Amino acid sequence: MNSETVLSNAQIVMPDCVIKGTVCLHDGKIKAVDEGHSQLPSVVDLDGDYLIAGLIELHTDNLEKHFSPRPTVSWPAMPAIFAHDAAVASAGITTVFNAVATGDVIQGSSRIQRFRHMTEAVRQAHASDLTRAEHLLHIRCEVTYEPTLENFTSIVDDPLVKLVSVMDHSPGQRQFADINKYREYYQGKYKLSDEEMEAQIQRQTETSLRLGRHHRAAIAEMCRERGLSLASHDDATIEHVEEAVADGMSIAEFPTTVGAANASRHHGLHVLMGAPNVVRGFSHSGNVSARELAQQGLLDTLSSDYVPNSLLHAAFVLAQHIDHIQLPEAVAMVNLNPADAAGLHDRGSIAVDKRADLIRVRCVDDVPVVRQVWRQGTRVV
Template sequence: MIINNVKLILENEVVDGSIDINDGVITRYADSHSRLPGALDGEGGWLLPGLIELHTDNLDKFFTPRPKVDWPAHSAMSSHDALMVASGITTVLDAVALGDVRDGGDRLENLEKMINAVEHSQRRGVNRAEHRLHLRCELPHHTTLPLFEQLMHREPVTLVSLMDHSPGQRQFANREKYREYYQGKYQLNDHDMACYEEEQLALAERWSQPNREAIAAHCRARNIALASHDDATAEHVLESHQLGSVIAEFPTTFDAAQASRQHGMSVLMGAPNIVRGGSHSGNVAAHSLAQAGLLDILSSDYYPASLLDAAFRVALDEGNAFTLPQAIHLVTRNPARALNLNDRGVISEGKRADLVLAHWHGEHVHIGNVWRQGKQVF
């Protein structure tokens, strides 16, 4: 297959040209147009590597589309997969939560169903994107470590993050923000919310630190990539580094992001944070980190379509020094490197032909076609 008449977003430059694909691999690219009659006309669009998503809980929405609605696994997985490729995502780490912040929540009930759906659909070859697993370990819970020890052997497990959403620290250093979020999420009255808050503080005191240390040790032993989550202070970051974290997910302060970079961790921030212009939790804005040169990876988190949109917004922001190739690295090359997925993430000879063709319409970029290993999936 030849894709012609495209603006190729390479590692360090953008060139007008064409690309040749054979047996799912990029065999050649050129800064000239092909004259062969069978070439696909890209109509001058951007051709970039397939997007790599490290942290999305989008799968939850399809398994439980409404409260108390339990959706069939095959349909849920298929719909989620379709949305991924429609967003330009060709490699996705589906994030599943271990140790729900509220016992009996839908995430805990759906855990095994979601993991089986990812594993079985990937094994059968029915997915359009490549799906792997990201185990989000909510540390202040007695179920977290036993669940992790059951699941860490599963083949798709690629990334583990250590999370603590208890009140008064990290994402919820502002206790009012904590109450606002969880009172709305669980429809709790003031009395029930106060009881819930005290319960979470007690759980954190009992379980967070032993779970953090035990899970990190398992990851080091099994060579599973480890991510910190919502680090807020230099002390948090130092601990994450000592535990072996390679990715700093959503640092909540400028100082934590800077310390993460100094310790060699890739700083990951939310693409919705870029699109919306700030954090919904009131923490450091991703565009501020981009302007300071402290942004390495973007994740769509809860909104898949934000990923490519955010990358282009970073490229267009005159307040930072990102070129278009560097901005595209945030959603392609950099996440691939963080996980040692060395066969993808760049347009280069011998790499996987995971590709996205996009066009600029008005003020927005629109995805026209997506290929995974040379096969058109959107």
């Protein structure tokens, strides 16, 4: 932290341009950014690779995969989080908001059983200072789940909670406006019989009507009182967006239609979409393409969601395939913009006095490869 590191001969991706130059790091921050090659004997020569501010991931379910690597397997908490940490750091993510759910569409699912184990593991990892990336908490509130408010109340004052989202995965609306997609997804995921699936659809529809609005309003009020960033999830209609605005939300997380994304932008909400959607070119749920939103100028931020290395890849895909998006603008969608959305104004871009969270990237056949990572000036990958 107290030593000085000089990174030179780099293509430095700034918020509005790319320059060939040198970045000096000192005491965990960026001390200087200059054009040209440094002649200092201790310089780290980046051989013309890109130098990019560390990526900021606002919504990833990747930690769950490591807690349960197989449907019937539970993995020890700390080994799970360290494996997850290695995956996100090697993908260039230096700040990660781990999505932890207070509820689920299936009563008593393994996701709920892991809720407290996962939050405690993130706390322990943060306290140990042994992780490569900085780990924070994103609390996902499934409003149709009976105990979701109780679970949320138990975690909301944890200082690692920096982002909250509210969601309703009921059939026939939002992400699953096509009820057949709902059947396909949940019947496949939980191995439900046709009879069990129909009972699930009826139960979720009823609980959404009975609990959804009450839970949503209570959670939104608690977030406003604490100044927490709040996201609406899977908005599909203008009415959904207007509800989000009335609840004081600032982020539109995975809007499912062009109309919802356009309304979100009109009301000043920050539009977030999935990086896997960009890389694949379409949504796995049959909803709007993130590339289409980018083409229309309706995309602010990307999230790796369920594939950590998709985050950087998607930024380069946008720069390569969307004519009006240049590399600095695309890269801002994975560092500067998410930092601003989450209120983390000390990071997210290469500028003097910002945190020295940086990644070295080389393109191989148009695919970005992370070669080195620094967090607060210390090399971690």
